[in-house]
Amino acid sequence: MADADSGRDPSAFVGRLLEVMEREIVPLTAAGVEAGNKIFGAAILARSDLSVVVAATNDETANPLWHGEINAIKQFFELRSRPAPADCVFLATHEPCSLCLSGITWSGFDNFSYLFSHTDSADRFEIPYDIDILTSVYAVPDPDRSEVMSGRDYYNRTNRYFTSVDLMPAASAHHPDVVARLIATYSRLSDTYQRRKGAGSITLA
Numbered sequence: 001m002a003d004a005d006s007g008r009d010p011s012a013f014v015g016r017l018l019e020v021m022e023r024e025i026v027p028l029t030a031a032g033v034e035a036g037n038k039i040f041g042a043a044i045l046a047r048s049d050l051s052v053v054v055a056a057t058n059d060e061t062a063n064p065l066w067h068g069e070i071n072a073i074k075q076f077f078e079l080r081s082r083p084a085p086a087d088c089v090f091l092a093t094h095e096p097c098s099l100c101l102s103g104i105t106w107s108g109f110d111n112f113s114y115l116f117s118h119t120d121s122a123d124r125f126e127i128p129y130d131i132d133i134l135t136s137v138y139a140v141p142d143p144d145r146s147e148v149m150s151g152r153d154y155y156n157r158t159n160r161y162f163t164s165v166d167l168m169p170a171a172s173a174h175h176p177d178v179v180a181r182l183i184a185t186y187s188r189l190s191d192t193y194q195r196r197k198g199a200g201s202i203t204l205a
């Protein structure tokens with residue numbers, strides 16, 4: 001977690017983020033998926049008390065750039081009164097794609113936390129584009145090697161702009177029942193999305 005969060009009780013911090021996923025993001029995503037959108041959501045919380053400033057979900061049927069994280073950032077900056085980005089905790093249900101990594105960076109958030117990894121998105125939820133775009137567009141091949149990635153990470157997880165936090169280890173250790181519930185919930189949402197996506201107007205479905 002980001003430096004400013006390092007003094008927190010990790011169980012309570014992760015528990016609160018899981019609670020926000022279940023109570024604030026999932027209902028939005030359930031409606032979004034019914035409308036043909038992907039399963040990815042986000043919320044921005046005040047770092048001081050972990051209250052929700054905005055929660056959002058993917059709305060790609062309206063615009064291919066309205067990923068959950070970008071939608072949350074858009075709504076955040078439309079608020080007349082809001083905390084500074086540096087005073088917020090950024091929560092993404094799934095590890096942000098290249099667009100959202102850039103959006104978070106350009107917006108001044110210095111952290112994000114996610115439950116499901118890029119690999120989960122590709123394998124469990126059948127959305128391969130995060131890894132495919134990061135490797136196809138950004139991973140310049142090493143001229144001395146034939147392979148592109150050779151075990152390297154897809155992006156710099158801790159850098160001068162942000163620290164990324166994989167919630168799954170602490171979530172599984174401290175809140176296994178909630179994690180099991182969220183896995184079941186997102187599996188159902190994913191099944192619905194995969195059934196409905198053919199009827200939508202999503203560019204990379």
Ligand SMILES: [Zn+2]
Nearest residue numbers: 067097099100
């Ligand atoms: Zn994204």
